[in-house]
Amino acid sequence: MKVQLENITLAYGDAVAIKDLSVDIADGESLVLLGKSGCGKTSTMRCVAGLETPLSGRITIGDTVVFDSERRVDVPPNKRNVGMVFQSYAVWPHRTIFHNVAFSLRQQKLPKAEIRERVRDVLDLVGLTEFADRGASLLSGGQMQRVALARSLVMRPSVLLLDEPLSNLDARLRDRLRVELREIQQRLSLTCVYVTHDQSEALALADRIALMQNGRIVQIDRPEKIYDAPFSASIADFLGVSNIFPCTRVASRENLSVLGLTGHDVEVLSRSLPTGPEGAAEGSGAADPADPATPRVCIRPEDIRLLTEPLPEGGNNWLGKVEVVSFQGSYVRYRVGLKGGPELDALVPRHGSALLPVGTPVWATAEPTAVQVLPAEVPA
């Protein structure tokens, strides 16, 4: 079912956790709330569940208004039909898996035979058929996660909330469950709200990503859109762009901008028009790196190539020296100290070639289209 949040504000004492937040989630959509800890993403989710009471705003699930501060509607959590997978899983250790999963159906006082059948179906779905009578304290992390999911799915929730459900698992299991979760969500066309601070998880699970900072949604879009065109340098930073430098515009040349890195003697060519609301990067006079009005040059580490010769056709050509080499399997991560400039982070595909030893002089380059100029923050 669709979920609507309108002008939600939530505060704990004096600390404002969510500021005037609005978002519409379509029926069957998977929305990921992505942000650092403390950005308000979990609070937003808990408002939908009814575990937190906002100061103001309205929340609608399907056609039912479950919260409205003006009309003083506040449906208690047990009447909202919202499923939630907690970060800690919250699987009851003193009950069997069957009892855990059957709980909501027993609350509804369904006939025994129906309960058994629905529990079996959902355990099949998550691959735990064999474990029904096992005590829940004997499970591994991955199994607990599945029980928590099954327990929520069995009630056929109007919306399923997932609070960093994969963060307590080891990396390999996380990758597998991520795909499984996405598959289940798409198969059941469940409306999902998924909270995470892990960008790759967000990219993999979302129909849309809502990026949150300081209790607001600063950008909301399809994953690939956000990835390609973040609104600000701090969003880019969060999405794995590791080369971010304050800059000033020096000149324009054949529809390229020429930028000088603040405090360094290096020029960068960019084709990107200043993006983001109201072209915040235009203010070229400010050179103070701490000033949020100073624009930033942002380059993904995988967009940087390292060459032994400068590019003959011109463009971005920076001379530097390899300072750190870190082998990562299919990729090699280099840190290159630019001559008269900052350190660049480069992620280079290996293709069977030998690693460049520390101290090697290299030419670093990046396509002007891969160089983005962004405001430091999305203005409030």
Added chain:
Amino acid sequence: MTAAIARLRRALPTGVLLLGLATLVIVPMLFILLAAFSTEVPRPGSIGLDALSLENFEVLSTSQAMGALGNSVFIAGAASLVALAIGCGLAFLAARTDAPARRLLYFTGIAPLFLPSLVGALAWSLLGSPATGFLNLLLHGVGLDMTLDIYSRPGLIMILALYYAPYAFLLVHSALSLMNPDLEEAAFVHGGTRRHTLRRITFPLAMPAILGSGILIFALTMENFPVAQVIGNPGQVDTLPSFIYRLMNASPSRGNEAAAVAVVLTAVLLVVTAIQQRAVLRRKFTTVTGKGVKAKLIPLGRWRWPAFAAAMVYFALAVVLPVTALLIAALQNSPYIASLGQLTDADALSFYSLGEMLTSEDLLQAARNSVLTAVLAGLIGTAISFAISYTVYRTNAPGRRVLEFVAMSPLAVPAIVLGLGLLWTWLVAPIPVYGTMAVLVVAFLAVFLPQGYRGVSASILQVDRDLEDSAVLLGSPRAKAVSYVTLPLMRVGMVSTLLLLLMLCMRELSAALFLFTSDTRLLSILIFDNYDNGAMQGAACVSLLYCGVILVIALLAKSLGAKTVEGSR
């Protein structure tokens, strides 16, 4: 309008709880204050502010009162230093060294807890009274011309230290054994010698526990009444608690002056408790990791056996000698003996009077009363503690911090003072509770509220809030979620809190001192009465039974995996 009602409904449970706790704790304290500042003792029909005066505080300027205050501070200070030395030493031996029989050492550390200080004092007066003490008889028997006088300041200090050392032992032992060994290993790896590491790493890490327990023991010995009365009184060493008792028992009773002294004693304790709570808070952040990894043991070399022997001396002084003395006193046929040799005479010892005593109506009644009040206070106390803990940790009800504060406040009030306040409260109260068992239950509830609250709240904090919330999201009403998820998961914590309260109530004398009647005597009261009337044999018999009951509760608690004594004051 509806919002106002909703707000009221949200605040109602907290309000009711606060009101209940206020009656339990705050009102008695107000009565003490009222009595201290007026010329009339609170009595039905005569409470009011029209007889205010400061003259009660003149009693403080008497040499008796000054002496009592000086004694209290000096004795509590000295006793806590000695107790700290014993407790820390034993804890170090048991937790971190290769001393022989470390399990026995651990048992030595906690065993004196099974002897309430009342029993310990009684036994030591049997052992060390100048005229007829068994130890003095022994000294004279072997021809030594010296007399041990337990009825003295050093005597008081020694007995208090013996029976309060376990508190230091428990706290320091857990700090030393839960300490993350990585911290010490890091010091070794970076070139620290063993001695250096002990001094620079281990000791400072355990410091908050040492300090915290030291201050705790100071507060406990300061308010201790039984030892002060049993040992101090014959030696004419007054402390504040025994001074209060004497003022109340004077004829005519000098209640107003007793209240004035009580105010002073409480004020001192308030300061001490505030300091102690800070030390306890600091402790949380430093040592305990709970990883259960065993730290490296420190080899004692040639000090292994001397250290062990020292521990055994403590065990003998705190447990073996007192219990032996109680046994001899309980079994001997003639009330007085002039030398130990008489004990080897035929029919010098018999079970006759022990059996007589243990089947007497007095004792059976006291035992029934004790068990009944302890069980009631335990059950009700656990339930109230749960209600408070739930409100404080699981709701955002307004006023929940106040609730917590009130629940912890009896920590700063000496049991004897709270008992006095409760006496006046329930004398004045329109409900006929005074003189019944109910008033004893109320007293124990009030005195041990902090222990109950701490036990249950530690347990509720271990149950993840999400567990309960998920039941609510799955469609269950809140109350059902609590009973289906939260309560079952807290079972061990709740049961051990119940047993802790049982044990503390069984041991308590001071709080009940002004509240019992001849029909509602408890085991502790019976012992005290017997002692007061000079019936040492009776007192010894009841003491043995009493320790037995306490031991049974403790064993029960241990078999349930509970840490019984950790939460005690």
